[in-house]
Amino acid sequence: MELNFKKLGSGKPLVILHGLFGSADNWFSIARELQKTFTLYLVDQRNHGDSPHSEEWNYQVMVEDLKELLDDEKLDQVFLMGHSMGGKTAMNFALQYPERVEKLIIADIAPRYYPVHHQTILEGLNAIDLKNTKSRKEADDILSSYVPELGTRQFLLKSLSRDSDGFVWKINLPVITEKINQVGEALAGENQYEGPTLFLAGGNSNYIQQSDLGDMEKFFPKYEVEFISDTGHWLHAEKPEAVVKEIQKFLL
Structure with a gap:
């Protein structure tokens, strides 16, 4: 599927995936600063934003959508970041196509199963x-x-x-x-992404917990976790400056 995306800035490519019910527009609050350093690809995942609608909607097709975008843009390797549902897409992509991801950032979601709560x-x-x-x-x-x-x-x-x-x-x-039940699916299989991985967690969110560290290490052995204080699940909207600082520190 040919996804809608917005391309901004210059520098190494940084692809950002939004969460459930979101769109590329959710990231404009941090794009102003990040576009000074990176070529940003703010992506609408399928069934969201201005991307096409489809009866097929699961992480495998979203992974293949992302691969198609990278192929079309001739991006051999990127920095990849995803929030919530987008984080699950990003994790699955990195496990299946590790050579395409230089560094991985996951915002406030862990590899485990999440029960439906929407x-x-x-x-x-x-x-x-x-x-x-x-x-x-x-x-x-x-x-x-x-x-x-x-x-x-x-x-x-x-x-x-x-x-x-x-x-x-x-x-x-x-x-x-x-x-909706498919959004909460856990990562599966034995693949690992051995590149540097940063999990950003909202300090007031319960999406990432101490009990998740084992799963993080299983799939992403070179992982680290940073908590953004006084933020909930939408940490990039609540504390954009703090999130930008952590992104830059990790990627540069």
């Missing part, structure tokens, strides 16, 4: 009747009954767009709803 969000998104929704405020009012946190709603509603017929989702909501 049911309420999905209920809220599916409760918005796009055919009869007249404004973004109306959509937000409906979603607020399911998702009380304003910041989370603002993030989710970035995927609400307009066309000539009215509001549409940029995300493939039916497929994501049907196959």
Whole structure:
């Protein structure tokens, strides 16, 4: 699949993959600084952003989407970074194509299985009747009954767009709803990525725990972990300067 992406800056290539319900646009807050040092590829994964929709949605097809992008851009080797779902895509890619990844950064996700915990969000998104929704405020009012946190709603509603017929989702909501259990899948197999690997963890997030270190070492023997204090799961949005500092320290 030919993915949509934004290319910025100059220098060694750094490919960044967003998380569930996100898009390439989520990374503009750190792109301004990173583009001074790297050629950034901010990617919309399939069924998200401006990339195509598909009934197929799992980590294997997302890995192959990424390989196709690197091949099309003639990128033999890149720095690769992914957040949450994008981090799982990045980990799987590095295990399957280690020669294509010079260094790997994983933001607030571990190799283990995560149980489905987005049911309420999905209920809220599916409760918005796009055919009869007249404004973004109306959509937000409906979603607020399911998702009380304003910041989370603002993030989710970035995927609400307009066309000539009215509001549409940029995300493939039916497929994501049907196959959400696949997002939490654990890494499998015996492959290892032996290049340098940095796990960035939100200090207030529970996505990376002490019990995850064994799995990190199993798949990524040259790993290290850095915690970004006073941040949750969306650490790059909450503390962009701190995240940029850690990225630069690791890659340069």
